[in-house]
Amino acid sequence: MKTAVIILPTYNESKNIERVINKLQEVFAGIKSWKMEILVVDDTSPDKTYEIVQKLQKTQHNLHLVINKQKAGLGGAYLRGMAEVFGPLKADVAFEFDADLSHDATKIPLFLDKIDAGYDMVLGSRYISGGGIPDDWGVYRKFLSVVGNLIIMTVLTDFRIRDWTGGYRAITKPVYESVKDELNSERFMGYTFQIGFLHKAVRKGYKVTEVPFKFVDRTEGVSKLGNEYIKNTLLYILKVRIDEILNNRIFKFAFVGGVGTLVQLLSLTIIRQILPDFSLLFLTSFLLATLLSIECAIISNFVLNNLWTFSDRKLEASQVPSKFIQFNLASVGSILIQLVINSLGEFIFGLRHLFTLPIIGMKIDTGLIFAVIGIFIGLFWNFFAYNKFIWKKKK
Ligand SMILES: Nc1nc2c(ncn2[C@@H]2O[C@H](COP(=O)(O)OP(=O)(O)O)[C@@H](O)[C@H]2O)c(=O)[nH]1
Ligand SMILES: [Mg+2]
Structure with a gap:
């Protein structure tokens, strides 16, 4: 039986972590054809998120924990997590999943169906039919997310994928193996990791598809997404596009x-x-x-x-x-x-x-x-x- 591990990067998620883990275990109970596990990657959160995980580990044997001594950013956490998932945990698929309950865990079986159907990478998508962003998002935030994705599609000239910036994904081992070395740099340690990873996977010709889900705003804790993210993303897509043209x-x-x-x-x-x-x-x-x-x-x-x-x-x-x-x-x-x-x-x-x-x-x-x-x-x-x-x- 194949194994899939849900990676939960956490930084100050003490109010969410137990609920997310319970929710995941509930969904796992309905999955028969895959072995399902969880890996929390915590950057020594000041609110001691990791201690809650350690407590849960006593009863949940499919729950793993990695603690980074320093805050490594989202990309750093995922690279660390995937090294664990595809290394010691010997899994076939790694999921990226936010620990703040924004992602709909009940969609996990749909991701696995796509993998079973031969896809190399599956994206949770807010911008295809059946997906969505919260109605109560302000105009600015909606604009930023929608227009941001449009800009990315235009600059990268790829309109097959609608949600480039989402953080709910399933990744198979071959994709990780072929992309990881190019991402192990300072530049990809933050949120740029998401778009960089996806862009490289697509350009290498991996089969990518999307599954719709409705994004829910976090109710506890704060988002770590800052303005530098917008700047870094723009710089990244422009740079790779210019590189691609020059190398054509x-x-x-x-x-x-x-x-x-x-x-x-x-x-x-x-x-x-x-x-x-x-x-x-x-x-x-x-x-x-x-x-x-x-x-x-x-x-x-x-x-x-x-x-x-x-x-x-x-x-x-x-x-x-x-x-x-x-x-x-x-x-x-x-x-x-x-x-x-x-x-x-x-x-x-x-x-x-x-x-x-x-x-x-x-x-x-x-x-x-x-x-x-x-x-x-x-x-x-x-x-x-x-x-x-x-x-x-x-x-
Ligand atoms: N380990 C780790 N996790 C992080 C870091 N930054 C964000 N996260 C986690 O990544 C997930 C997404 O972050 P969040 O702040 O909710 O971003 P948003 O959903 O885009 O607003 C959450 O589970 C965060 O706790 C980090 O530097 N290290
Ligand atoms: Mg969030």
Whole structure:
């Protein structure tokens, strides 16, 4: 039989802890196909929450307790708890659960059903049908929670998950194992832990789903959630999103292409200044300078793509000469593609004026349209050729 452990992080929850534990045990009584346990992670609460737990442990044998000497924040408490749950307690699933009775324990079997159905992580959600936030929350708090989640979804461009900030979750061991090392840092010790954990799990492709529940405000004790949470969350999502964009292969490819264009323009200017005027049959100094500047751009593209865009598939020194020739051929291919498309446009439509852009007065004609189409198809070809021939995925 599989084991699930409910982790209760506590800091000054002496008025709630016994009721939560009793409530959980009541729900456990109805669960037949899982072995259910509880782990309280207390940061030596000044109100001695841990002493109440120690007293309950005398009669409840599925109740465990970890005491941190120092206050480690919510993330710190959960990481400590999960290390215990998936280590010594040898469990399959860890639940995150607030000790203040805000989370509806009767939903636990629904979480377990989802895990049994093959999901890697299940989230308690206030923002899907059947879920909810308290009616008596002030406008500001409702706004913050709803808009906060919308901002997170937008910045992370992921709308499949509706409740990113909730603290009621079931996590399977593989998710924990693959995410934990990236979270063991100062930055994730507070409430940012929740969004950081979920974001990493989603990006690694784990199957995540939501179960609705109605959030109930705590009646005893105080919330430890502060304003720094809002700031940290915003900083976190912006930072990871920028990182993701900068690390995107298409972005790098486009950036390297832009650098290549600059290299080409600059080298054309320089070469034309140092090259004496000459004309040999078809080869003029202008044509030679143009060809040389294109080659400079090709070299720049080759080097930067190798070191950056495809750094994960970097070429061996011995491959460089033949791959460089292939790279040149691919570039010639892209020029040919553009020539063909431009010519087709010219033959089929002729050079026709279409419209004039307002304000800047630029004339748009069919030639320009086909040039743009040609450039895009050429780029598409380049990216395809790089992926398929030059920096082939290593097997
Ligand atoms: N061990 C530990 N638990 C914490 C810490 N901060 C908050 N908690 C617990 O985490 C849960 C959620 O915190 P709470 O203040 O209710 O946050 P809110 O529900 O978002 O307002 C509660 O059970 C708290 O006692 C901490 O630094 N250490
Ligand atoms: Mg709470």
